[in-house]
Amino acid sequence: MKSEFSAFIDSLQNEITSALEKVDGKATFIQDNWERPGGGGGQSRIMQNGAVFEKGGVNVSKVNGTLPDSMKAYLKVDHGSFFACGLSLVIHPKNPFVPTVHANYRYFELYDEQGEVVDQWFGGGQDLTPYYLFDDDAAHFHQESKTVCDRHDKTFYPKYKEQCDRYFWNTHRDEARGVGGLFFDYCRPNEKHSLQQWYDFVTDVGRSFLKGYLPIVEKRKKTPYKQPHRQWQELRRGRYVEFNLIHDKGTLFGLKTKGRIESILMSLPPVVQWHYNVEPTPESDEARLVSVLKKPVNWI
Amino acid sequence: MKSEFSAFIDSLQNEITSALEKVDGKATFIQDNWERPGGGGGQSRIMQNGAVFEKGGVNVSKVNGTLPDSMKAYLKVDHGSFFACGLSLVIHPKNPFVPTVHANYRYFELYDEQGEVVDQWFGGGQDLTPYYLFDDDAAHFHQESKTVCDRHDKTFYPKYKEQCDRYFWNTHRDEARGVGGLFFDYCRPNEKHSLQQWYDFVTDVGRSFLKGYLPIVEKRKKTPYKQPHRQWQELRRGRYVEFNLIHDKGTLFGLKTKGRIESILMSLPPVVQWHYNVEPTPESDEARLVSVLKKPVNWI
Numbered sequence: 001m002k003s004e005f006s007a008f009i010d011s012l013q014n015e016i017t018s019a020l021e022k023v024d025g026k027a028t029f030i031q032d033n034w035e036r037p038g039g040g041g042g043q044s045r046i047m048q049n050g051a052v053f054e055k056g057g058v059n060v061s062k063v064n065g066t067l068p069d070s071m072k073a074y075l076k077v078d079h080g081s082f083f084a085c086g087l088s089l090v091i092h093p094k095n096p097f098v099p100t101v102h103a104n105y106r107y108f109e110l111y112d113e114q115g116e117v118v119d120q121w122f123g124g125g126q127d128l129t130p131y132y133l134f135d136d137d138a139a140h141f142h143q144e145s146k147t148v149c150d151r152h153d154k155t156f157y158p159k160y161k162e163q164c165d166r167y168f169w170n171t172h173r174d175e176a177r178g179v180g181g182l183f184f185d186y187c188r189p190n191e192k193h194s195l196q197q198w199y200d201f202v203t204d205v206g207r208s209f210l211k212g213y214l215p216i217v218e219k220r221k222k223t224p225y226k227q228p229h230r231q232w233q234e235l236r237r238g239r240y241v242e243f244n245l246i247h248d249k250g251t252l253f254g255l256k257t258k259g260r261i262e263s264i265l266m267s268l269p270p271v272v273q274w275h276y277n278v279e280p281t282p283e284s285d286e287a288r289l290v291s292v293l294k295k296p297v298n299w300i
Numbered sequence: 301m302k303s304e305f306s307a308f309i310d311s312l313q314n315e316i317t318s319a320l321e322k323v324d325g326k327a328t329f330i331q332d333n334w335e336r337p338g339g340g341g342g343q344s345r346i347m348q349n350g351a352v353f354e355k356g357g358v359n360v361s362k363v364n365g366t367l368p369d370s371m372k373a374y375l376k377v378d379h380g381s382f383f384a385c386g387l388s389l390v391i392h393p394k395n396p397f398v399p400t401v402h403a404n405y406r407y408f409e410l411y412d413e414q415g416e417v418v419d420q421w422f423g424g425g426q427d428l429t430p431y432y433l434f435d436d437d438a439a440h441f442h443q444e445s446k447t448v449c450d451r452h453d454k455t456f457y458p459k460y461k462e463q464c465d466r467y468f469w470n471t472h473r474d475e476a477r478g479v480g481g482l483f484f485d486y487c488r489p490n491e492k493h494s495l496q497q498w499y500d501f502v503t504d505v506g507r508s509f510l511k512g513y514l515p516i517v518e519k520r521k522k523t524p525y526k527q528p529h530r531q532w533q534e535l536r537r538g539r540y541v542e543f544n545l546i547h548d549k550g551t552l553f554g555l556k557t558k559g560r561i562e563s564i565l566m567s568l569p570p571v572v573q574w575h576y577n578v579e580p581t582p583e584s585d586e587a588r589l590v591s592v593l594k595k596p597v598n599w600i
Contacts, residue, residue, distance in 0.1 A: 032577070057576070169465045172555040238568070245545035246555065255472040255546065268538070268574035275570060276346045276357070277332070277562040 001081060001120065001197060003131040005107040005203075006062055007086040012206050013060050016089065017045050019210050020058070023217055026051035027057065039065035040083075040300030044263045048270070052098070052221050057266030067110075070256050075110075077119070083109045086124070087206070088250070090267040091213075096233035097223040099130035099137065099178070100240065101213050102267070104250065105206045120195065122202045123185035125160065126209060127168055128216075129240060131233040133289045135299075137216045138179040142299040145205075146211035152201040153193070160184045165296035170243050175293040177243045179288045182213075184278045232286050235278055237269035246270065266280070301420065301495060302383055305407040306362055309387040312506050316469065317345050318387065318517075319510050326351035329358065332562050335366075335423070339365035340383075344440070344563045344564040347523070348570070352398070352521050356391040357566030363387070367410075369499050370556050375410075378417070383409040387506070391513075396533035397523040399437065399478070401513050402567070404550065405506045407549055420586055421552040422502045424483035425460065427468055428476030428516075430539060431533040433589045433598070437516045438479040441543065444512035445482045452501040453493070460484045465596035470543050475593040477543045481512075530582035532586050535578055537569035544568065 027050030036039035042061030047053055062085040072078055093100065103126035110119040128141045142161065149156035164183035169176055182205065183275045189195040203291030244251045244267050254264040280286035317329045327350030335341035342361030344498065347353055362385040372378055386406030393400065403426035410419040428441045449456035464483035469476055482505065489495040544551045544567050554564040580586030 028568040048576060055574075057574070075518060156437075172561055234571075241541060241572075242545060242565075246552075247512075258472075261472055265542075265574065266576055270489075270573060270575060272572045272574070273540075273570060274355075274565065274568040274572070276348060276355070276566055 001087070001107070001199065002109060005122075005199065006085050008106065008203050010085055011202075012209075013045065013058055015044070015207075016087075016210060017047075017058050019046065019214065020053060020056065022089065022146040023214060024050040027053065027262070029056075032263075034263065036061075036063050036065075036260070038068075039063060041264060042260065043262075044266065046266055050094070050211075052093055052095070052217065054088070054092050054094040055266075055270040057263070058087070059263050059266065061085065068151060071253070074118050074253065077110060080113050081111045081115075083111075088267075092237070092269045093217065093221070095221055096136075096225050096229040097133045097220040098217055099128045100158060100237075100269070101129070102127055103206075104207050105202050107202075120188065120255065121185070122187040122198045123165075124205065125164055125181060125183035126205070127164055127178055127181035128210065129215075131236045131238075131288065132172050132229070132285050133179070133292055136219070137220070138297070138299045140215060141179070141181060141212045145209055146220075146300055148205050148208040149182070149201075151204060152197070152233070156184075156201070157182075162296075168243065170239060170247065172242070172246065173239065175239075175290070176296065177239065178293070180296065209213070219276055231273065232280075234269075234271055234273040235275060236289075237272045238274045241267045241268055243273055301407065302385070302409060302501065305422075305498050305499065307383050308503050308506070309360050309405065312387055312509075313343070313345065313358055315507075316345070316510060317347075317386075319514065320353060320356065320391065322349065323521075324350040324352045324515060331354075332563075334563065335365050336361075336365075336560070338416075339363060340366075342560065343559075343579060344566065346566055350394070352393055352395070354392050354394040354518065354564075355570040356389070357563070358387070358389040358562050359566065360387050361385065361563070371553070374553065377410060380413050380499065381411045381415075383411075387486050388567075392537070393402060393433060393517065393521070394523050395521055396431045396515055397434075397520040398433055399428045399520075400537075400569070401429070403506075403509050404429055405502050406440040407502075420488065421485070422487040422498045424502055424505065425464055425467075425481060425483035426505070426512065427478055427481035427483070429515075429536075430589065431536045432529070432585050433479070433592055434520070437520070438597070438599045440516060441479070441481060441512045444508055446600055448508040449482070449501075451504060454495070454499070456484075456546075457482075461598070468543065470539060470547065472546065473539065475539075475590070476596065477540065478593070480596065480597065525546045531573065534569075534571055534573040535575060536589075537572045538574045541568055541572055 029045040029047045032044040040063035044059045047056045064083040088104045090102045107126040112118045158161040160182040164180040167183045185196045329345040332344040337413045340363035341509040345361045347356045364383040388404045405424040410420045446457040464480040467483045487498045
């Protein structure tokens with residue numbers, strides 16, 4: 001399973017970066033390979049200053065070794081060693097009418113002293129963060145997420161959609177980071193789903209990612225915008241930074257376990273603003289976004 | 301002591317905001333009064349888009365009530381109620397050659413069930429964050445900090461300077477936020493210093509703040525700069541955001557205890573950039589700043 005999922009994320013990284021380069025038409029991804037002192041490493045692929053994508057990262061990492069203490073406490077285990085691999089992506093488009101997207105697909109194994117697998121699970125998800133809200137876009141992203149979930153288990157979409165709403169919640173602002181999508185974790189072999197079935201599910205979600213996001217990009221990337229739209233986007237990107245640095249478990253986990261900083265923080269938007277106490281004009285598009293983010297919506 | 305220190309921070313807020321308005325010459329502070337649902341409140345004073353200061357906040361808060369559980373755990377007590385008041389300021393100048401400054405002066409009381417004071421202490425400090433490093437400026441800021449410390453106890457400056465270096469450390473980057481200054485906490489009445497003596501010390505530091513910072517502003521505010529200087533400043537401001545959202549105890553404490561978000565996050569710079577893996581040109585001014593921040597310096 002280790003090598004099967006590793007091969008999958010490599011192939012998905014190629015597929016996604018090629019497709020994004022094609023849509024962008026100007027910028028290409030640069031690749032940075034890095035090694036983790038404790039074991040393993042990764043390939044970061046980063047695009048900056050594209051025609052469509054202002055900044056984006058599609059990173060693969062495959063790490064292994066002894067569990068750091070912080071990780072043991074987090075996972076509530078005292079096992080000896082681990083293997084983890086995954087693909088993580090965050091895309092920040094330039095045009096304020098194109099939403100930011102994030103996705104992550106990962107696999108984890110824990111070993112006992114003899115090197116036998118004692119636990120293994122998949123996790124991941126994908127979520128959309130618009131700056132201007134088009135209900136159609138949110139509905140499309142959720143519909144694609146539901147379609148792929150339904151192929152595997154009809155209970156998945158409602159459950160993982162709700163977990164996503166709960167996870168990407170900026171508690172200190174009492175608002176959602178965006179319009180959500182899917183979030184699943186600790187998908188272990190059980191009486192209903194074998195490890196292979198979880199693999200089939202997670203890889204199917206990964207393969208469907210572009211179908212959920214690219215049509216939205218194509219539809220909105222030429223929408224004309226002015227400086228105030230751009231400013232609103234940069235202010236809202238501040239919320240994205242707040243979520244990732246204050247609440248996101250993956251980011252904090254990476255920082256606390258001394259992961260590769262530049263690969264972890266590639267998720268931060270390229271240009272961000274914080275002004276004091278910004279209140280959108282009542283009844284404006286900006287005000288509507290904020291009000292919708294106050295409470296999870298059923299987009300389908 | 302409560303009322304004495306409360307009156308002091310009110311008066312210091314007036315003194316500092318007046319002086320900053322005078323130096324800026326264009327923008328003025330707006331005042332926002334807020335109430336804390338659990339008890340107390342504050343006066344935030346915010347300046348934006350000044351001629352010299354791009355964004356700044358000089359906030360006073362005086363809060364009281366039952367200790368939230370998170371605060372009990374943090375302070376390692378199970379006492380019933382508390383009073384806390386303080387002045388917090390962060391100033392982000394527009395010109396990349398003028399450093400950002402932060403200061404905080406605070407007083408804390410804990411009460412038992414009968415309302416008797418069972419513990420009380422002062423805390424605070426001040427630190428400087430340059431984007432381009434002028435050794436003279438760092439030395440001046442530290443000299444003023446030392447002068448005021450020495451008036452009270454010759455052991456204060458070396459101790460509080462070192463605590464400042466330790467506190468404002470971006471562990472995930474292995475670098476200092478800036479060139480430091482002073483940081484002190486839990487200054488309780490003891491065999492060497494009475495509560496009144498701590499009051500005298502902390503208020504003396506507060507009153508000397510402008511002497512440490514304003515001469516630097518005056519000296520640098522007209523330095524001509526170009527877009528690359530500005531860009532470097534905005535990139536380095538990213539480190540400021542990272543420190544405040546990932547590590548700063550005051551910020552996290554405020555967010556977790558549901559403090560007033562806009563007053564807490566006034567510390568975030570107005571415009572910030574994150575690019576992937578920025579490496580300054582070797583031997584440049586930018587490279588020198590980064591290398592100096594790798595290890596605390598004795599500026600005097």
